[in-house]
Amino acid sequence: MKTNLLSVNNIFTALIGISFASFAAATGAQPLKVFVLAGQSNMVGVRSEITALPENLKTENPDILFFDGQTWAPMKPGNTEAKGFGPEISFARKIHDAWKEPVGIIKHSKGGSMLASNWSPRSTKENLLAELLARVKAAQAAREIEIVGVLWMQGESDAVNEKRAALYANNLDLLIERFRSEFNNPALLFLCARVNPPEDRYPTAAIVRKAQEECTYAHYRLIDCDDLEKVGDNLHYNTRGIIELGNRFADAALKPKIAATP
Structure with a gap:
C-alpha cells in the first residue's frame, strides 16, 4: 500500500x-534572449528592398520578436524600419535556427549619425544612445529579457574629418563600457562591423577602420564587410549586402566565448 x-x-x-x-x-x-542593434544608415538598411528578399526571410516567425518602442511582436520586414529592413532580418533568423529558442531584437539607428556626438555617452546633443537605452528599459518593462549582445554598424560619419576620426578609438571604448555597465554584464558580447566607405569622400576612413580593428576588449568581435555588395554610391549595401551582413553578425555571435578579463 x-x-x-x-x-x-x-x-x-x-x-x-x-x-x-x-x-x-x-x-x-x-527571459527572452535579446540582441541590441545600433548604428547609422547601413544598420538602418536604407537601400534594401523588401521585394528582393528570399521568401524564407519574408515570413513571420512567432519565436523571433521585435520591440517597436511599445510592444513586442513577431518581426517582419517593414516593421523594423519605416520601409525596407536591416541586417536584423537574416541575423535573427540564423540565430533562431541555431539556438532553437525564441530571440528578440531591439534596434535604434539613424543615417548620418556620429559616434563623436549622437552615440557618445558624454554628448549633450541629440543623443541616440540615451534614446536606445530608454527603449531597452521600455522593452524590459514589457517582459523579462536578457541582453546577450550588441551589434554595431557605424563609423562612416566619423570618417569625414580627422578630428572625429582621431577620437573614434576612445569613443568606441566608452560606448562598449557604457553598454556593459547599463546591462550589468562586463562580458557582454559586442559585434562591430568594420566600415569601408569610399576614401575619396571619407578621407580619414583608415583611422576609423584601424580603431575598430585594434579594439582589445574581451568578447569584442570584428565583422569584415569589405566584400559586401553595394549600390551605385559605393557606400550603402544593397539587399544582398544587408542580408550577408546579418549572416556575418550571426556567425560571429555563434562563436563560443573565450574566457578573458573584460
Whole structure:
C-alpha cells in the first residue's frame, strides 16, 4: 500500500511540476534572449528592398520578436524600419535556427549619425544612445529579457574629418563600457562591423577602420564587410549586402566565448 501511495504522490508531484513548467512557458517566465542593434544608415538598411528578399526571410516567425518602442511582436520586414529592413532580418533568423529558442531584437539607428556626438555617452546633443537605452528599459518593462549582445554598424560619419576620426578609438571604448555597465554584464558580447566607405569622400576612413580593428576588449568581435555588395554610391549595401551582413553578425555571435578579463 505504501508503494501505491508513493506512486500516487510521485505522479501528483510530476503533474504539479509539469503544470508549473507549462505556466512558466505560457507566461514568458524564461527571459527572452535579446540582441541590441545600433548604428547609422547601413544598420538602418536604407537601400534594401523588401521585394528582393528570399521568401524564407519574408515570413513571420512567432519565436523571433521585435520591440517597436511599445510592444513586442513577431518581426517582419517593414516593421523594423519605416520601409525596407536591416541586417536584423537574416541575423535573427540564423540565430533562431541555431539556438532553437525564441530571440528578440531591439534596434535604434539613424543615417548620418556620429559616434563623436549622437552615440557618445558624454554628448549633450541629440543623443541616440540615451534614446536606445530608454527603449531597452521600455522593452524590459514589457517582459523579462536578457541582453546577450550588441551589434554595431557605424563609423562612416566619423570618417569625414580627422578630428572625429582621431577620437573614434576612445569613443568606441566608452560606448562598449557604457553598454556593459547599463546591462550589468562586463562580458557582454559586442559585434562591430568594420566600415569601408569610399576614401575619396571619407578621407580619414583608415583611422576609423584601424580603431575598430585594434579594439582589445574581451568578447569584442570584428565583422569584415569589405566584400559586401553595394549600390551605385559605393557606400550603402544593397539587399544582398544587408542580408550577408546579418549572416556575418550571426556567425560571429555563434562563436563560443573565450574566457578573458573584460
